[in-house]
Amino acid sequence: MSERVIAPKSRGFLFLDSHPGGCRQLVDEMWQAVPDPVTVGSEGPVALVIGSSAGYGLAATIAGLARVGIRGIGVCFEKAPARRTGTAGWYRTAATARLAQQHRRDMVFLNGDAFSDAMKEQVADxxxxxxxxxxxxxxxxxxxxxRTDPDTGNVYASVLKPVGSPHTTKTLVFDESGSPEVKEVTTAPADGDDIDQTVAVMGGTDWERWITFLADRSLLADGFATAALSYIGSPLTAAIYREGTIGAAKSHLEATARTLNERLNKSLGGRAVTSVNAAAVTQSSTAIPGIALYVGLLRGVLGDAMVTPIGQLVELWDQLTGARPLDLDDEGRIRLDTWELDPAVQNAVTERWNTATSDTITELADVDWFSDEVRRLYGFSVPGIDYTVAAEPNIPWPRPTI
Structure with a gap:
């Protein structure tokens, strides 16, 4: 594929192409946003980040590299450039690897199915x-x-559904001209084994399998710590999220953390926790009905006081490494979402939610910010990038050089 002008083409919140230069610039900005970066070279703690190319996993990777000086492995599943550009995560990984090399961090990135035992074997080696x-x-x-179960070959599929009855919620969409609209959408309830299937994909089964696999190879250091990233969210989105099929998976993830924590504490003096992160615009969250409207309203209330994923993951690394005291709730979870769930904030968002219509939405929510954030997920709407200039989409997957 030769150089070409890469324009944003989308179906709703899903973009068909990604911009390499924009993705690289965004990764640079995330690294620069990390406070007090360490200056060590290749001798930091060894870390494995599973899901390292997008959302909070990307933030965990960059914050770990810049703030802690981690070395180790990032695992993700991205598509290479072909007829279309590579996925945004492909380009973000290339950019992250470039910065890691510049700062002498020994970081290897693997592209493949994290659920498979073949990937676990590769990582262990x-x-x-x-x-x-x-x-x-x-x-x-x-x-x-x-997720394909490595033991049985069964393929499980996760779904975004409420439990018990249909759920109707407001949601934010943009018409063909880019104008914001508030619409209602109804989602049918979970049926059959929808809950079990979703738990099998998004619960703690694979996380525990990773720990067991690496423990059986005697690869976990004394004091080993692991965190699975989670979300609770607002009562406004609870029916489709925390009380829905995904919420059942998150509850399973948290139960897994308690089991793993007891096990690791006994064997290694280690720890397992879930980290409850706060709302952000991610490729996963934009698929959830109501989340777009909620996050836009949250931004309308808080503005720049919203804590970015990088800011939250810096806090997580500080707690995991002991730079700051571990702050757990009654369920043993690290809570990075307290600013979002502050009652005053939630009351303000709820008031705006109740009055939000297509006519009032631009007064109540920061829709321009939200629209730009969605585009930035794919490398568009990034200041400093000239999108009229041809770009090279054929960026190779990074190879370890240190």
Whole structure:
């Protein structure tokens, strides 16, 4: 594929192409936003980030590299450039690897199915051979539509559905001209084994399998710590999220954390936690009915006081490494969402939600910010990038060089 002008073409919130230059600039901005970066080279703690190319997993990778000086492995599942450009995560990974190399961080990125035992074997071999057989941290941040069980070959599919009865909610959409509209959408309830299927994909089963796989190879260091990234969210979105099929999966993830924490504490003096992150515009969250409207209204209330994913993951790394005290709730979860769920904030968002219509939405929500954030997920609407200039989409997957 030769150089060409890459224009944003979308179906709703899903873009068909990604811009390499825009994705690279966004990764640069995320790295620069990390406060007090360390200056160490290749001798930081060894970390594995599963789901390292997007959303909070990307933030965990960049914050870990810049703030802590981690070395190790990032695992993700992205499409290479072909007839269309590569996925945004492909380009973000290339950009992250470039910065890691510049800062002398020994970080290897693997592209493939994190649910498979083949990927677990590849990671285990790398830890044993490249990182002296010692893993200090594992961050688990996987959002996927399907998972194949390595033991049975069964394929499970996750769904976004309420439990018990249909749910109607307001949601934010943009028409063909880009104008925002508030519409109602009704989602049918979970049926058959929808809940079990979603739990099988998005619950804690694969996270626990990773820990067991690496423990069986004696690759977990004394004091090993692991965190799975989660979300609770507002009562406004609870029916479709925390009380829906995904919420059942998150509850399973949290139960898994308690089991793993007891096990790791006994065997290694280690720890397992879930980290409850706050709302953000991600490729996964834009698929959830009502989330677009909620996040736009939240931004309308808080403006720049919203804590970015990078800001939240810096806090997570500080707590995991002991730079700041571990702050757990009664369920043993790290809470990075307290600013979002502050009662005053939620009351203000709820008031705006109740009065939001297509006529009032631009007064109540920061729709321009939200629209730009969605485009930025794919490398568009990035200041400093000239989108009229041809770009090279054929960026290779990064190879380790340190």
């Amino acid at each position: 790398l830890i044993a051979e490249r990182f002296a057989g010692r893993l200090d941290f594992l961050i688990y941040s996987v959002a996927a539509p399907r």
